[in-house]
Amino acid sequence: MIKELAGLKTVCLNETKDAVVILDQTLLPEKEIYVSLFTEQDIWDAIFKLKVRGAPAIGIAAAYGIYICSSKIKTSSFEQFYNEFCRIKVFLSGARPTAVNLVAALDRMERRILLNKEKSVPQIKQELLKEALAIREEDATACRQIGENGLALLRPGMGVLTHCNAGHLAVSEYGTALAPVYLGQERGFGFKVFADETRPLLQGARLTTYELQRAGVDVTLICDNMVSSVMQKGWVQAVLVGCDRIAANGDVANKIGTSGVAVLARYYGIPFYVLGPTSTIDMQCPDGKSIVIEERHPEEVTDMWYNRRMAPEKVKVYNPAFDVTPRELITAIITEKGVW
Ligand SMILES: CSC[C@H]1O[C@H](OP(=O)(O)O)[C@H](O)[C@@H]1O
Numbered sequence: 001m002i003k004e005l006a007g008l009k010t011v012c013l014n015e016t017k018d019a020v021v022i023l024d025q026t027l028l029p030e031k032e033i034y035v036s037l038f039t040e041q042d043i044w045d046a047i048f049k050l051k052v053r054g055a056p057a058i059g060i061a062a063a064y065g066i067y068i069c070s071s072k073i074k075t076s077s078f079e080q081f082y083n084e085f086c087r088i089k090v091f092l093s094g095a096r097p098t099a100v101n102l103v104a105a106l107d108r109m110e111r112r113i114l115l116n117k118e119k120s121v122p123q124i125k126q127e128l129l130k131e132a133l134a135i136r137e138e139d140a141t142a143c144r145q146i147g148e149n150g151l152a153l154l155r156p157g158m159g160v161l162t163h164c165n166a167g168h169l170a171v172s173e174y175g176t177a178l179a180p181v182y183l184g185q186e187r188g189f190g191f192k193v194f195a196d197e198t199r200p201l202l203q204g205a206r207l208t209t210y211e212l213q214r215a216g217v218d219v220t221l222i223c224d225n226m227v228s229s230v231m232q233k234g235w236v237q238a239v240l241v242g243c244d245r246i247a248a249n250g251d252v253a254n255k256i257g258t259s260g261v262a263v264l265a266r267y268y269g270i271p272f273y274v275l276g277p278t279s280t281i282d283m284q285c286p287d288g289k290s291i292v293i294e295e296r297h298p299e300e301v302t303d304m305w306y307n308r309r310m311a312p313e314k315v316k317v318y319n320p321a322f323d324v325t326p327r328e329l330i331t332a333i334i335t336e337k338g339v340w
Pocket residue numbers: 050053054055056163164165166167170171175176177203241242243244254255256321
């Protein structure tokens with residue numbers, strides 16, 4: 001854990017284990033406000049509104065969330081408990097469709113119930129807590145290993161470009177795309193990071209620069225339309241991005257704009273690395289065309305989301321939250337189990 005980020009708890013359980021506590025990322029970088037989520041609606045809203053965001057963090061929030069909701073189910077009947085659990089699972093899995101970690105974490109929680117269905121409901125609730133905590137700890141371990149595997153492909157003093165936020169704030173701790181940067185920081189690699197602002201919700205401007213600055217990493221914020229220029233100047237020697245769903249053929253869904261960065265990296269001969277845990281690989285999804293791309297409210301584009309409107313009333317807007325980078329544009333996919 002980067003000591004300067006240790007105080008930033010993306011998602012955790014409260015002491016009494018009856019609420020999920022998240023750092024409300026819609027208020028960053030101006031305010032560090034933690035909110036407690038007690039109900040399925042609280043959790044759904046927090047995920048949909050990106051108060052908690054990033055594929056792994058969404059999965060952990062859902063796992064903790066369905067645990068606290070299930071712990072409040074008042075019945076000793078397995079059938080009644082399981083039916084109510086499944087209702088909550090369907091509800092939470094509908095919050096955001098693209099990041100596979102959300103539904104994958106909920107599936108893991110359901111499997112834990114079915115593996116223990118001979119036990120009493122109180123015992124099953126304890127099994128759910130263990131599974132949720134395991135999901136979180138496995139993610140933290142994976143992120144650290146992703147850092148090691150990623151750093152092995154980088155050199156001290158490199159300029160690296162990243163898109164959106166795939167750092168500490170997108171996972172349990174440490175990050176995926178930024179994990180090698182943090183590890184490099186600990187080992188004196190002196191990376192120079194270029195962070196795309198990442199319209200329309202500005203995860204790069206608001207979150208990536210915030211956490212990198214806090215960790216003392218050299219970071220420069222650029223507009224999304226400056227990537228080509230920065231690459232053309234020779235300031236970038238590697239691109240590091242996260243992922244929300246990796247299809248069986250290696251196509252990757254990530255924040256909108258990622259595929260454009262990949263095209264530019266290919267043009268300028270710069271390695272383009274996708275970093276993420278194997279929990280983001282979806283072998284049931286054959287290729288990028290099969291990935292459901294979340295589309296969000298037009299106001300995120302028309303309004304300067306955080307203070308004023310930027311386009312005429314009723315203008316038609318297309319606001320996909322992600323795009324797909326084809327495997328052929330990806331130099332390597334770096335996971336905790338190795339490089340693909
Ligand atoms: C480590 S997953 C981070 C991944 O999630 C982000 O999307 P969002 O901010 O909408 O949750 C983005 O695609 C990042 O690369």
